[in-house]
Amino acid sequence: MIDTGKNGEFRYEQSTITDQDEAEFGITPSQTVGPYVHIGLSLEDSHLMVEPGTEGAIELEVAVVDGNGDPIADAMFEIWQAGPDGVHNSDLDPNRTTPATADGFRGLGRAMADANGAATFTTLTPGAVGEEAPHFKVGVFARGMLERLYTRAYLPGADLSADPVLNAVPEDRRDLLVATETGNGYRFDITIQAEQGETPFFAL
Template sequence: MIDTHKTGEFRYEVSDIRDQDEAEFGITPSQTVGPYVHIGLTLEDSEIVATEGDTIEVSFSVIDGNGDPVADAMIEIWQTRPDGTYNTDEVEGFRGLGRGMADETGTVTFTTLRPGATEEEAAHLKVGVFARGMLERLYTRLYFPENDNAADPVLELVDAARRDLLIAEPVDGGYRKTIVMQHADPGKETPFFRV
């Protein structure tokens, strides 16, 4: 769906400016990431967030509204330590930030520690999604099913009927989540946040 249907309706207003001299001075719009997004953005083993402690695996599969994998997606995660603090100091064996490129099935797997809750929010992973043809990254979250997520102020912003779209599925001692982009049925598309 992302690479096809180019004659369909555009989500964003299409400019009629055809020459750079016609454009007003100011901030330029975002550019798409292009087919070579992974060059220079991912380092070897950057999907390994933690190398010490009780690590878990968290897999994200990115699909479009047709159910096709987005094989060139890049996923970033940012999280707290298990004690609920962010990694502002260098801690050996834990970075707090991970980045990985999807394989041909649209899947990225991270090795990390289970994040802790903060004073304000339930334990979660902050998730950024990049892919070819997107003007800006998409922001979403992953919450864990065994935690009390009911009072999380960000999760409360999502319609109650769609909150389960942000809850991870336990699998083989780890977790899995499918991120659905551009689905015709808004109730099936992953909730994304404006940051």
């Protein structure tokens, strides 16, 4: 559905215009991410939010499939989270008492999906942020999407009852925003464009 592994005819009519002077004047249409999303965005070790071996380090695996259940193999994920103390590594966080730093826990990660539509981050377990239960903020980019999708992965076993963001989601869909435990961290599965079981996304 996202045209990963494209074969066959293109979904939309192709233009026959070969000279830009022949194009009608008007607003340029929106463009999708395209197959070149990795160029300039694939920073070495950007999936490492802490160095492997750091005390308390865990792995967060994120995976995405489309409505057919097929992996979106060219997706890109971004993770933004608070540290175990519930404070973000950003000077914009009013609870931060020291300047943000690129050393140690960064709080922001980026990774490209593999052939199975999955990527793994090395990070720390987030703490609660005020009334918000511990969670990872997750952004998804993919070919065929005009804008990134925003969602959240909450920790299993945490008290989620008072979280104001999760409470904005219909009760029967909240479990779709809860990660599952693995041997060394968590896994969060995302489904896009599905009539049943689509991951809830947020408008920001």
